[in-house]
Amino acid sequence: MTTPTRAARTTRPVVAVVGAGIAGLAAAWELASETADGPPVDVVVLEAAGRPGGKLRSVDLDGRRVDLAADAFLARRPEATELCRELGLGDELVAPGQSGASVLARGRLRQLPGGLHLGIPTRFGPLVRSGMFSPAELVRAALDVVVPRARAHPVLGDAAVGSLVGDRLGRAVVDRLVGPLLGGINAGDPDQLSAAATVPVLLAAASQTGSLMRRLREAGTRASARPSELGPAEPPQGGAPPPVFWSLRSSTASLAEAVDGALATRGATRHVDSAVERLERVGDRWRLHLAPGSPAGDHVDADGVVLAVPAGPAASLLRPHVPAAAELLEGVEYASVTVVTLAIPEASVPGSLAGTGFLVPRNEHVGGRPALVTGCTYLSLKWPHLRRHGELLVRASTGRAGDDRPADLDDDELAAAVSAELAEILGTGPLAPDALVTRWVDALPQYRPGHLLRVARVEEAVGKLPALAVAGAAYRGVGVPACVGSGRAAARSVREAVASRPEPGSG
Ligand SMILES: Cc1cc2nc3c(=O)[nH]c(=O)nc-3n(C[C@H](O)[C@H](O)[C@H](O)COP(=O)(O)OP(=O)(O)OC[C@H]3O[C@@H](n4cnc5c(N)ncnc54)[C@H](O)[C@@H]3O)c2cc1C
CATH class of the missing domain: 3.50.50.60 (FAD/NAD(P)-binding domain)
Incomplete structure (x- = not known):
């Protein structure tokens, strides 16, 4: 037998x-x-x-494959890159042509300050220079540095990212940095996002005495050796930094x-x-x-x-x-996101645009109304293979946890509203609302x-x-x-x- x-x-x-x-x-x-x-x-x-493909999807726009959802994946986590290599796609990997991003803060686009750890500041100087905060807001953030806590609150198990950061650095830092950066990944609300699941290092840092910024700076050095959902705040020093993100020439999808x-x-x-x-x-x-x-x-x-x-x-x-x-x-729970892809005549954009795009905090207003746009990727600057002469291809995102206004607008209304907001933010003249609207309903787990x-x-x-x-x-x-x-x-x-x-x- x-x-x-x-x-x-x-x-x-x-x-x-x-x-x-x-x-x-x-x-x-x-x-x-x-x-x-x-x-x-x-x-x-x-x-x-x-x-x-599920949430990975692209469309042909004038002979280019353009992603309608994920347009990049983190390079420091190896799984997607390894899969590409196993499939023989190693030569197809492309790195972004630009780096950095801006935030719409206090009425205009401002470059993100250096020294952020997943949106949380680890140094005070760059915050001051960013122009994103009023003197009173900076004083509030500085309390973290000048009045280190004698006793930290041990965080048992888990807590919301917003409360941990807001308690130490003030509400403005949560609203203008942490919210947009974390929200740029999962359309989440920092006041309802698990620190253990999204920024685990924050839990340990917030439980210790002393400045939160300093604790995160120390932890950031150690954590840079570990893979993270969101990648490093800044590229490593010295030598040509490896790309933080990859895409594929024929689209991430x-x-x-x-x-x-x-x-x-x-x-x-x-x-x-x-x-x-x-x-x-x-x-x-x-x-x-x-x-x-x-x-x-x-x-x-x-x-x-x-x-x-x-x-x-x-x-x-x-x-x-x-x-x-x-x-x-x-x-x-899940958040819904609607993306609006449109081509803007390059000549209508005054000056040159910095970085790969911008993020919009929840409480920013555009044209006197609460902004619908939550962020915008300059697709043809971020991915040089998408570039066409005379045109800036962009993808604006709308909707996030707690903000489902896009669901109340039909595609034409949403395209018109987004075009008007982009025109205001980028300082172009009126833009034709000729856009591709893609709705991702209940797409991102919170x-x-x-x-x-x-x-x-x-x-x-x-x-x-x-x-x-x-x-x-x-x-x-x-x-x-x-x-x-x-x-x-x-x-x-x-x-x-x-x-x-x-x-x-x-x-
Ligand atoms: C707008 C947007 C932008 C994003 N940007 C990025 C980015 O830049 N970088 C990044 O890394 N990630 C990004 N993400 C996140 C990432 O794309 C998704 O989290 C990921 O693709 C989800 O993969 P999944 O296989 O878990 O789920 P899904 O892609 O949702 O796949 C699940 C599949 O199951 C199918 N299904 C459901 N029920 C059944 C059933 N009963 N029987 C059979 N099939 C069923 C669905 O039809 C679907 O195809 C983004 C997501 C969105 C929505």
Whole structure:
């Protein structure tokens, strides 16, 4: 009698990946790769939408592929760059042609001060020189330096970024620096963002005595060796600094297309228009019930499942099996963002624009009204391969946690409002509201204080189910590299669980 071993299996286990965003695609890529520590598995990717990629999407504009959401990924976190290299896209990686950004503060664009750690100042001098703060606001920030706390408040577990920074450096620093910079990544509100999940170093720094700026400066030096969702505040000193961000010449979204294409060559089955409506447990296997009309039929049977969908759909699918985890997932809120892409005649822009774009704090007004625009990327300056003579291609973002005004405007109204605000901010004459409007509804998960505990509990509950793991932006990082990393880690754990089982029917 032969003992069933990995080599002795006669049928390949099937692993289903639900969701073909970058997390699901990375999971499928990991599963489809030949490895020494696990048998090859048959991979089936099931995607609800009509195309793979999820939040990665681009459009052709006059022969250029222009990203409609993520246009860059962090270079210091290795996962996305490694994936590009594995796919043979190393030569396609492009670095931004400009660096730095501005903030609309006290009525005009001002360059971000140096010495920021994820938007939090670590030095006082650059704050003074930035012109972003009134004398009274600077005095308030300086209290951190001149009146170091005798006793710090130990932060137990987690707290909101806004309260930790505001307590030490004053409200203006939160509103004009921390909010726009952190919000530029996840459209979040600093008063409701978990420090543990978004700026972990702040928790330790705020618990210590002495100046917060100094503690962050010290921690920043140590942390520069570790990968972070948001990357370093400033490039390392000495020598040519490596780029902080990468994109691909054919757009950041082309990473998803490349993974999808490579999966086809590795024999993975991929189905679009195939929403998974229900997960049924059959012994230690799974039956995935599909929405009517799926080209994959009415169900798919699998030995293991990677669930790489946003928190809401994950909660619905998991509810019958782990109701408490489903409830925790339901509690993850999402912010909607609408981006407006438009070409501005270069000649209409007075002077030269600095950096890759600008951010707009929540309480700034433009044209006498609260600004709709939350930030703007100068796409054709940031990415020289997008440049066309005489034209500045820009992408403005609108909407964020707590501000859903764009949902009340139709595309034409929003394009007109954004064009008018950009004209005012950039000092151009009136701009034609001829723009491409892309709505990302409930797109960015908001990591509230306690988020990491929530995620740990979900993972613990899900870990007790047979060969099932969750992945994606809802959990431990919204950036593309974090999503790639979470997809691959989920795939490894499911492959291991599947590999450790005896072959069905082997007794
Ligand atoms: C406007 C915008 C700008 C951004 N900019 C950047 C940036 O510059 N850099 C960066 O690193 N990150 C950026 N991000 C964040 C990043 O792009 C996303 O967090 C990431 O792409 C999410 O990947 P994901 O695979 O976790 O989820 P998603 O991309 O949401 O993929 C999940 C997939 O699951 C599918 N699905 C849902 N339910 C089901 C079901 N029941 N059955 C089957 N399929 C289902 C969905 O259709 C979707 O395709 C940005 C995001 C947005 C919205």
